[in-house]
Amino acid sequence: MSDLEQLQHFIGGERVTPKSGEYFESTNPATRQPLYRAARGNAADIDRAVAAAKAAFEDSRWRDLSQTRRGHLLRRLGDLIGENAEELARMEVLDNGKLLREMRGQLASLPEYYYYYAGLADKIQGDVVPTSDRKVLNYTSREPLGVVGAITPWNSPLTLTTSKLAPALCVGNTVVIKPSEYTSRSALRLAELTVEAGFPAGAVNVVTGFGAEAGQALVDHPDLAKISFTGSTATGARIAAATASRFIGSTLELGGKSPNIVFDDADVANASMGVVAGIFAAAGQTCIAGSRVFAHRAVYDELLERVAERAKTIRIGDPLDDATELGPLAFADQRDKVAGYVDLGRSEGARVVTGGNACDGGGLGGYFYEPTVLVDVDNDMRVVREEIFGPVAAIMPFETEEEVIRLANDTEYGLAAGVWTTNLSRAHRMASRLEAGTVWVNTYRAMSPMSPRQGFKSSGVGIEHGTETIKEYTRLKSVWINTSEDPVADPFTMRS
Numbered sequence: 001m002s003d004l005e006q007l008q009h010f011i012g013g014e015r016v017t018p019k020s021g022e023y024f025e026s027t028n029p030a031t032r033q034p035l036y037r038a039a040r041g042n043a044a045d046i047d048r049a050v051a052a053a054k055a056a057f058e059d060s061r062w063r064d065l066s067q068t069r070r071g072h073l074l075r076r077l078g079d080l081i082g083e084n085a086e087e088l089a090r091m092e093v094l095d096n097g098k099l100l101r102e103m104r105g106q107l108a109s110l111p112e113y114y115y116y117y118a119g120l121a122d123k124i125q126g127d128v129v130p131t132s133d134r135k136v137l138n139y140t141s142r143e144p145l146g147v148v149g150a151i152t153p154w155n156s157p158l159t160l161t162t163s164k165l166a167p168a169l170c171v172g173n174t175v176v177i178k179p180s181e182y183t184s185r186s187a188l189r190l191a192e193l194t195v196e197a198g199f200p201a202g203a204v205n206v207v208t209g210f211g212a213e214a215g216q217a218l219v220d221h222p223d224l225a226k227i228s229f230t231g232s233t234a235t236g237a238r239i240a241a242a243t244a245s246r247f248i249g250s251t252l253e254l255g256g257k258s259p260n261i262v263f264d265d266a267d268v269a270n271a272s273m274g275v276v277a278g279i280f281a282a283a284g285q286t287c288i289a290g291s292r293v294f295a296h297r298a299v300y301d302e303l304l305e306r307v308a309e310r311a312k313t314i315r316i317g318d319p320l321d322d323a324t325e326l327g328p329l330a331f332a333d334q335r336d337k338v339a340g341y342v343d344l345g346r347s348e349g350a351r352v353v354t355g356g357n358a359c360d361g362g363g364l365g366g367y368f369y370e371p372t373v374l375v376d377v378d379n380d381m382r383v384v385r386e387e388i389f390g391p392v393a394a395i396m397p398f399e400t401e402e403e404v405i406r407l408a409n410d411t412e413y414g415l416a417a418g419v420w421t422t423n424l425s426r427a428h429r430m431a432s433r434l435e436a437g438t439v440w441v442n443t444y445r446a447m448s449p450m451s452p453r454q455g456f457k458s459s460g461v462g463i464e465h466g467t468e469t470i471k472e473y474t475r476l477k478s479v480w481i482n483t484s485e486d487p488v489a490d491p492f493t494m495r496s
Contacts, residue, residue: 007038007184009045009208010191012052013201019044024209026184029097029328030319030366038184041209043217046176049205050221053147053174056202062174071121074170077197078114081107081158084193088158088186090320095183096154097328097366098282099319106159113162116449117170124171124470126477135484142474144172145249146225149218151211151239152187153230154180154330155285155389161187163464164228164251166449168473169203173225177206178215182331184208211235224248226473230287233387233413233458240461251462251472253287254455255387256415258436259408260290260444263401264298266420270442271299272306275393278418278444280314280371283326284391285334287459288416290444292384293395294404300397304375307395308354311371317362328366329390335367338390342372345383350374350394379410387413401426409435414456418444 006023008015016039023037039045056062081088085107093100126140150164157179168175179187187206194204207214219227219242228251229239236252243250260278262271278290295303319327329335335358342356355372372392377384384394398404408417417436421427431439437454440446447453452466463469482488 004034005036007036007188007208009039009041009049010188010204010206011045011049011202012055012205013195016045016048018042018209019048024181026095026182027331028094028366029330030361030364032366035094036185038181038208041178041207041214043213045207045209046178046214046217046221049176049207050147050218050223052202052205053176054223056200057144057146057172057174059200059202062172062200062203065172067122067124070170070172071118073198074114074118074121074166077194077199078111078118080193080197081114081190082111084189085110088189091186091189092157092183093319093327095185096157096330097319098155098285099324099327101322102282106156110158110162113166113449117166120467120470121170124474129478135482137481137483139479141477141479142171142470143477145473145475146173147223148173148175148473149221149224149227150175150177151215151218151227151229151231152177152179154182155282155287157183158186158190160230160253161190163230163253165190165204167469168228169199171470171474173473174203175205176218176224177204178211178218179206179208181208181210219243222246226250228462228472229253236460249462249472251464252455252460253462253464254415254458254460255413256287256289256455256459257292257385257387257411257413258288258290258416258418259292259294259411259434260418261404261408261420261430262293262295262299262303263419263421263423263426264296265422266299266442267422268299268302268306271420272303272310274418274420274442274444275303275307276310279393280311280326280391281445283329283369285330285389286445287387288438288445289389290416290418291388291393292408292411293393294398294407295395296404297397297399300395304353304373304395307393308373311354311373311393314371316359316368316370318364326368326371326391328361328364328368330367332367334389335369338369338388338392341383341386341388341390342374342392345374345377345381345394348381348383349376350381350383351376355391379407385411401429405430405433409433412458415459416440
């Protein structure tokens with residue numbers, strides 16, 4: 001352990017040792033081999049980071065920087081991410097086991113998020129509001145909130161951090177990031193790149209550690225103006241209660257149990273690939289995973305056969321190998337959770353068509369689990385109702401459009417949904433009636449920084465991406481100016 005690299009916090013533009021002097025070990029999930037030791041943050045470290053962010057927010061060099069100049073900094077940061085994409089991609093593969101070829105794709109597109117908000121930075125403006133008195137001018141403006149806390153997950157660390165960081169900086173906030181304890185390295189590297197891009201020291205800070213120690217301290221900090229969190233619904237509910245009691249904002253992107261619906265008029269070959277991509281990409285470790293598959297009874301057998309056959313041939317192995325199609329789950333507890341749910345499904349009466357077992361990834365010895373297809377399931381089973389966050393698809397037949405709408409909406413979640421049909425009228429009807437913030441038709445997992453996304457029901461609060469997210473990171477101010485030089489009337493004198 002003493003030979004492992006030690007990662008420090010990044011606070012005020014510098015690498016900072018933890019106040020406690022404690023570190024925790026991070027492990028490569030493909031091999032179970034230790035990678036590095038990261039600083040174990042606590043309330044004292046969070047306090048220092050928030051103080052640095054607050055000082056940077058109040059510093060005239062950031063506060064008075066023009067919107068256009070902020071845009072230039074964001075564009076430069078996007079350039080630097082592109083220049084360091086291979087390094088960042090490999091960091092994330094080693095930390096969470098996602099495929100290198102997938103992470104290369106994510107990192108190649110990530111600069112576009114910063115370019116988008118760079119272009120938006122000097123397009124944020126208020127309105128002049130008509131009033132009944134022409135001598136009174138009323139206008140509105142949008143102002144930054146202050147210090148924003150970002151608590152980010154392990155499944156797509158840089159992408160989901162960017163969803164928070166880019167708009168927060170765009171409007172002039174400063175940020176404290178608490179990454180998942182499973183994926184510390186890339187967030188620290190990103191923070192270093194912000195300084196290289198020209199952002200002032202303290203504009204972006206990173207405290208590594210555990211949720212109960214560093215994350216909770218960030219949520220509870222009195223100088224925090226907002227928290228943005230991506231993670232489980234249970235944790236999101238606790239954060240929502242904590243921030244509401246202090247009247248500060250929160251953006252919460254939470255869990256999902258998304259339906260992927262295949263109608264009898266769909267191209268079944270295309271739909272089956274959409275189902276495979278929706279649940280087995282990223283080993284199912286995504287909140288938008290299409291884990292509940294509904295197939296019209298007329299195409300159920302064909303779809304099941306296609307999906308199951310492709311699941312059997314998915315190459316499991318080293319995520320750094322371009323031939324690999326499925327890497328490990330991110331850590332031991334996650335694999336145990338997935339295995340536990342499959343066993344639970346069996347006990348509930350589900351039948352495993354393919355998969356259903358842990359494996360060693362071709363001798364690597366990591367936290368691998370086979371792509372799994374369950375049938376003989378219904379919407380009342382826990383394996384269908386609860387988020388598994390792994391490569392497990394439950395496939396169910398349906399008869400009518402009304403039936404599948406009822407089944408698809410019979411969930412506490414409402415993050416995403418997929419529809420496969422060649423009937424244009426049906427596509428629009430389904431998009432309207434499905435209770436999900438994102439609906440894909442004849443595709444799955446498409447996204448863009450320009451397209452807003454929001455979770456319905458227990459899948460979250462607030463909006464990420466697009467122009468709408470600017471409202472999440474600003475406050476609206478209304479200004480009234482009396483332009484008349486006439487004496488102010490006595491308020492107790494009646495006017496005719």
